[in-house]
Amino acid sequence: MINEFSDAIAVGSDHKVYVFFTRQSKNAVSYKVPLNDRDKVLPTDCIRVAWTLDRENPFEPLLLFSYLSLLYIYNVKKQGVQGYLRGHGGAITSIAVHPIHTNLFCTTSRDYSARIYDLTLKPQKLADLGNPHWPPGTVKSFAGAAHGLHMTEVEGEGNGLGRCIIVLMGGRSGGHQAAVLSAAFNPDFPVIATCGLDRLVKIWHVPRASRETLIREDKPLFSSSRIHKAHLKDYQESIQTQFETPALHLYQSPSHDPVVSFTYPRFNSIKMFNVIHLQPRKPPAFPFDVLSMESGEHLNEDGERGTRSQTDVPPPISGWEIPPVTMTSGEEVLACAMGNEGTTLIGVGSKDGRGAIWIWKL
Numbered sequence: 376m377i378n379e380f381s382d383a384i385a386v387g388s389d390h391k392v393y394v395f396f397t398r399q400s401k402n403a404v405s406y407k408v409p410l411n412d413r414d415k416v417l418p419t420d421c422i423r424v425a426w427t428l429d430r431e432n433p434f435e436p437l438l439l440f441s442y443l444s445l446l447y448i449y450n451v452k453k454q455g456v457q458g459y460l461r462g463h464g465g466a467i468t469s470i471a472v473h474p475i476h477t478n479l480f481c482t483t484s485r486d487y488s489a490r491i492y493d494l495t496l497k498p499q500k501l502a503d504l505g506n507p508h509w510p511p512g513t514v515k516s517f518a519g520a521a522h523g524l525h526m527t528e529v530e531g532e533g534n535g536l537g538r539c540i541i542v543l544m545g546g547r548s549g550g551h552q553a554a555v556l557s558a559a560f561n562p563d564f565p566v567i568a569t570c571g572l573d574r575l576v577k578i579w580h581v582p583r584a585s586r587e588t589l590i591r592e593d594k595p596l597f598s599s600s601r602i603h604k605a606h607l608k609d610y611q612e613s614i615q616t617q618f619e620t621p622a623l624h625l626y627q628s629p630s631h632d633p634v635v636s637f638t639y640p641r642f643n644s645i646k647m648f649n650v651i652h653l654q655p656r657k658p659p660a661f662p663f664d665v666l667s668m669e670s671g672e673h674l675n676e677d678g679e680r681g682t683r684s685q686t687d688v689p690p691p692i693s694g695w696e697i698p699p700v701t702m703t704s705g706e707e708v709l710a711c712a713m714g715n716e717g718t719t720l721i722g723v724g725s726k727d728g729r730g731a732i733w734i735w736k737l
Contacts, residue, residue: 458535
């Protein structure tokens with residue numbers, strides 16, 4: 376299996392997913408998701424992808440990919456969809472797989488929530504609905520996905536493989552209050568970190584899941600408060616909302632320093648830096664300069680942020696910038712990732728209005 380798929384690269388586009396092979400002379404594998412004329416797609420929406428393994432069939436790697444709020448489970452070896460799952464009330468923004476227990480993965484969404492799934496379970500059906508009850512009642516709730524519960528339609532939450540076991544709820548009680556953008560499992564402890572457009576990073580406890588009842592968590596172990604000072608102007612959580620964030624990828628391995636690669640919207644290059652070279656920010660002087668701090672938070676009557684204090688500017692990051700080999704006007708790098716034991720860097724984007732893929736050997 377390693378020889379067959381170690382050079383496989385998965386790429387998602389607007390409505391297709393591709394698997395390319397960088398060393399073997401094999402044809403690329405592609406799958407086009409079914410489209411619906413009623414789908415409301417934003418310019419920032421695209422297919423999210425992640426690799427995983429099923430413990431019962433470890434020699435057949437699975438590709439997780441999403442289209443809007445629907446999640447697909449694709450068997451690359453058999454070149455067929457093995458399952459699909461529903462549950463989010465908004466488009467999926469990322470997919471994170473547990474680095475040790477690959478049967479567990481998490482999806483984040485614009486519906487303010489994150490959902491954790493288990494591939495060893497079958498999708499929940501209406502007949503064996505696992506929603507909790509609302510005290511003081513004793514009947515299982517039929518509120519549905521909008522309230523962080525299982526789907527209550529006749530067809531259930533999906534078909535084939537996988538079941539949602541934990542929902543990390545959004546809302547004022549402790550969850551995110553804007554779109555959740557990304558998540559990351561801790562390999563050693565039952566915790567997961569999430570971040571969102573509300574400028575918050577949250578760390579959640581991942582409880583032992585039940586095979587019968589869906590677990591809802593709405594109070595994280597830790598939550599940062601306005602950790603980033605960037606101002607999101609005229610943000611409205613509606614179907615017309617468009618948000619632009621850096622496309623960032625963190626590569627980790629037991630034999631390699633953590634390396635971050637990222638690109639900005641309308642950027643034509645990829646930047647990289649070694650995480651161990653980052654220096655902690657200097658603590659502010661005490662007593663605090665209140666006027667200086669307020670100037671960095673002030674919004675004028677036009678909704679624009681005031682002048683930030685010079686002492687609040689983060690230190691520059693030393694790293695590398697890798698431009699595509701041939702760059703012409705109109706080309707743009709949209710996302711990047713590192714893999715193959717840190718020896719391969721992938722960039723995807725547009726070239727003359729068409730999709731383009733750049734591959735570097737490091």
